[in-house]
Amino acid sequence: MASFAASPVSFSAVSCTVKPNQVSNLRRASLSFSGKSSPSRRIPALRFRVACSAKPETVCKVVDIVRKQLALPDDRDVSGESTFATLGADSLDTVEIVMGLEEEFGISVEEESAQSITTVQDAADLIEKLLEKK
């Protein structure tokens, strides 16, 4: 299942010349214009992420570790899209989460890869990648 993260694809050259009554043809495209389409038909801008995403069990384990680290109440939703920042993790928490993941999965996360993790999904994907390499 491909995951969609957002980053607008812009057809800026096109959108400059398109008049409102001509937009209908372009509406059928699956990607939206960033900021140029009329508000009433805003589709969230999409970006294809070509990587395959991690198994649900991996995501689950990550969620557990995150919940524990941040002492989140049971009714607080945590999913693949949750970002560490919005869950209330500060930089110390984030490092400890990564340490927890390293321990849980028996992997070693390089600083550079660690720095690119912002969501639970990112973490799960990285874990799977590292597990594959082992």
Added chain:
Amino acid sequence: MALRLNAVDFHRPKCPCFALPTTASLRSPSFFMASTLRSASKEVETVKKPFSPQREVHVQVTHSMPPQKIEIFKSMENWAENNLLIHLKPVEKCWQPQDFLPDPSSDAFHDQVTELRERAKEIPDEYFVVLVGDMITEEALPTYQTMLNTLDGVRDETGASPTPWAIWTRAWTAEENRHGDLLNKYLYLSGRVDMRQIEKTIQYLIGSGMDPRTENNPYLGFIYTSFQERATFVSHGNTARLAREHGDIKLAQICGTIASDEKRHETAYTKIVEKLFEIDPNETVISFADMMRKKISMPAHLMYDGRDDNLFDHFSSVAQRLGVYTAKDYADILEHLVGRWKVESLTGLSSDGAKAQDYVCGLPRRIRRLEERALGRAKQAQRVPFSWIYDRDVQL
């Protein structure tokens, strides 16, 4: 100078880290020390054009202390007069830089200088890198006096205000001023370092200033200075020890004397915070947690010499490797303060206060764990040149 500081550098131990200041990872002091650049809520990048000094880019918060609390500090003036000013030394009893330097009015001056230079030759470059970084930090004293005078309720309103707080600040500044002077003259005479590059670095640093995120709030401010004074005490103590090991007893005395000033200053600032814990434990413990979340940013973290965009990181790495100021020291200082202020035994706190108490009490253990792990993964570090020593290189 109290606020001078080497950053604790986690450089040696490499830890995984993310969402950290661009200048680094746990590899650099920035994780714990230098981060003015990150906090839980405000993730801000350092804006840096190549070959230009960094600027503080986080949103600068001001006057976060509720104005009614200013009264607390006014009402503490008597207390300050009787309990704070006693930690100042009368000028007539103070050491002066000249006490530790060759005497220019003496016939023996040239010999004394020669001796100083001979001893300095035996001291390795890496030590000088750290000593220079310390000296530069001390020389940025104008920034620190300014910082104290940003604090509500205790600032020196006119530059000659007669309040005990203002008297303290001016006298503290005067005592600190000797530190930079002494180190400057020593380094100048030693012949081991590029004074022009050092002077340039100082000019950049004073020009950059610093925002320790104390928000004009004396609760935050005095917690910050307590931490910093202890850190400088530790660090100058270590440079003293190393100087002795390298056979330069006079330099050891210089560093040791500076360290003893810092210790006295630490006593004073921690006393203020102790009193604040007594008067207003909730606010004080919440402030303590807040400053620790901000990781006690280092005063000289914006240092720049016109060449090295990562000068502070590099300097801190060397300081860490030489054992002058390390991640362990950072954790030790925190633990010391938690004990000194009896944070664990505070009672009757609000729910926010209790959360802050938990955070602060649990923090030393977390930091040590991180540090252990980082040590276990330490990689061989690179050598980098330092303009302060004519671009000779030193191992990080």
